Amino acid sequence: MNKPTACKVAHLRYSEKSNQCDLRFTLEVKDEKYGTLCEEIKSVRQITDTVASLLRHTKNKIIKLLQDKEWDIEKYEDFNISLTRKSIPIQDEVCCKDIFQYKHMYFNIMNNRFLVIVNAPLIISLTLPKVIYIHTVVRPIIKAMFLHKKRSTIMWQKSKDKKKWTFVSSNFLYTARKEDSDYYFKVTYTPSNEDGVLGDVVEVISDDVVCTIPPLSVEYISARHQFTKEKLSNNEFRVVSYNILADQYTRDGQFEYVDCKYLSSQYRWRLSMNELLGYNADIICLQEIEYSSFHEFYKGHLTSCGFTPAFYKKGRILNEGLGFMFDRSRFQRIEVKHIVLAQQLKENGNCSDIYSVIKRNKDLKEGVLKQHTSLLLAALQCKNTKTVLVVANTHLFYHSEAGDIRLVQAVIANKCIQKFCNDIKSIxxxxxxxxxxxxxxxxxxxxxVYNYMVNDISKCNKELEQIGCNTNFLKKNLIYGSAYETPPFTNYTDNFKGCLDYIFYEKDAMELTKIVPLPTEDEMSVNVALPNQYFPSDHVALIADFKLL
Known part of the structure; x- marks a missing residue:
């Protein structure tokens, strides 16, 4: 077959997440009366729909567009539209999913002929941090489909006037140098998929020039450090639990009351590291830590300070998850295990009774099974006492109306903790x-959830009724205390203030000896709410000292 003369391109993509396919192309129509129409058309169908459905939907979108432009519809409503392969139209009844295996397809509409590119990379958005500081690593933030980063290319340039640009790097990450101060950055990204098919080139220019990071505001954090000046020893140990606020959640406009220079990841990372190290902790449990921040910042710093750090993606797939660090001079690692709670319902025999209850409630079952909530379990042997400390860390589902889902998750977690403890005993x-x-x-x-954890199950009736079970569902062997009990706030934003974070401890195995007082409400509200220049997260850290019995 002779090579077609068509130079126009249409993109056909399949999204597994939405189970949809979409056809995108730029339609150009010239009319003596109405002039030239040039519009991007996007037609979306379920992947199980037919080719006829995709083409009909595309045609209807174009007719609607012409109507909105007040063109003569009768002149255009009978235009031809087809998908062809080897010059032969693809049959109407062919499923959309099946056409993704074809090569050399063409899309024909009016007098336009397009070569169909299947699953070409698409950059949905490319952004740079709002604030870029010297001596910090700058990471472009990319949302894309069908992107293969190693095959894609990037170019960094800088300019003082956004007119004359100078090349600085072709690496994905760039460390801003002192000589970059007062320059803008421009990133040019050429995406590729795994087959080497290129997508449209995208550019982004930084909002502001590179500047010096402001001094850390540590007044309020230093006040908490007064309670943790000394490291503990022998049979005493200190635990920190902290939701450090994932960087990705600072970009959605939720914290508009925060100056962007204090909301930047580089400032918050440094402030949180200063805070964590000042607590002289033996064990640190973090929530909402991102993969990139762990590997680019926290891992190296904490390792050099005597900790053994680990990170696990939520559900094994999300960008943020759970962090766990322990002082390797005090503890020896026996085992660390990452569990996705929903998967335990079918994989863990100890959870079969939970599944038998929730599967009677379709909405609840689906709500539990689709969550990526993870549980991190670590067994550490104290080098002095030889006692094994089992540390669990989790971040339960967030939705305010999902108390029943969270209670199920807490029950699953405790079943997993009990099994883990039994396995460690045998080791x-x-x-x-x-x-x-x-x-x-x-x-x-x-x-x-809280009342289940502290064994006050008489206050769990609302969730038990939603689940459709009795108190037998909540049986557990461990008796927990809450280190901070129930303070008024552990999460403090402009639109929500409440206690969400806890350190639960086995009351029969250890004694709570001290907690570090939480910041006062006056301190937390000094700049409206958290985060701000004094506190790197919208949550506050919990710090508790224990003595093994």
């Missing part, structure tokens, strides 16, 4: 085991 030849359970439970003190 450690009967060593004494003590349990700490940290996290952002997204649950207020009056919730079923």
């Amino acid at each position: 450690c030849n009967g060593s004494k085991i003590a349990v700490i359970f940290c996290g952002d439970f997204n649950s207020l003190p009056e919730s079923g």
Whole structure:
């Protein structure tokens, strides 16, 4: 077959997430009376629909467009539209999913002929941090489809006037240097998919020039450090639990009251690291830590300060998740395990009774199974006492109306903790085991989750009724106390203030000896709410000291 003369391109893409396909092309129509129409058309159908449905939907969109432009519809309503392969129209009844295996397809409409490119990379958005500081790593933020980063190319340039640009790097990450101060950055990104098919080139210019990072405002954090000046020893240990606010959640406009220079990841990373190290902790449990921030910043700093750090993506797929660090001079790692709670319902025999209950409620079952909520379990042996400390860390589902889902998640988590403890006992030849359970439970003190954890199950009736079960559902072996009990705030923003974070501890195995006082409301509201220049997250850190019994 001779090579077609068509130079126009149409893109056909398949999204597994939405189970849809979309056809995109730029339609150009010239009319003596109405002039030239040049519009991008996007036609979306379910992947199980037919080619006829896709073409009919595309045609209807164009007719609607012409109507909106007040063109003569009768002149255009009978135009031809087809998908062809080897000059033969693809049959109407062919499923959209099946055409993704074809090569050399053409899309024909009016007098336009397009070569169809399947699953070409598409840059949905390309942004740079609002504030860029010297001596910091700058990471472009990309949302894309069918992108293969190693095959794609990037170019960094800088300019003082946004007119004359000078090349600086072709690496994906760029560390801003002192000589970049007062320059704008421009990033030019050429996307490629895994087959080497290129997408449209995208450019972005920084909002402002590169500048010097402001001094850390540590007044309020330093006040908390007064309670943790000394490291603990022997049978005492200190635990920190902290939702440090994922960078991705600072970009959605939720924290408009915060000056962008204090909301920047580089400032918040440094402020949170200053805070964490000042607590002289033995064990740190983090929630909402991102993959990039862990590997680019936290991992190296904490390792050099005597910690053994680990990170696990939420659900094994999301960009943010759980962080766990322990002082390797005090503890020896026995085992660390990452669990996706929803998967345990079918994989863990200990959870079969939970699944038998929730599967009677279709909405609840689907709500639990689709969550990516993770549980991190670590078994650490104290080098002095030989006691094994089992540390659990989680971040339960966030939705305010999902108390029943969170309670199910808490029950699954405790089943997993119990099984993990039993497994560790068999490894450690009967060593004494003590349990700490940290996290952002997204649950207020009056919730079923909190009252289940502290064994006050008489206050769980609302959630039990939603689940459709009795109190037998909430049986557990461990008796927990709450280190901070129920403070008024652990999360403090302009539109929500409440207690969501807890450190639960096994009361029969350890004694709570001290907690670091939380900041006052006056301190947290000094600049409307959290985060701000004094506090790097919208949550506050919980710090508790314990003595093993």
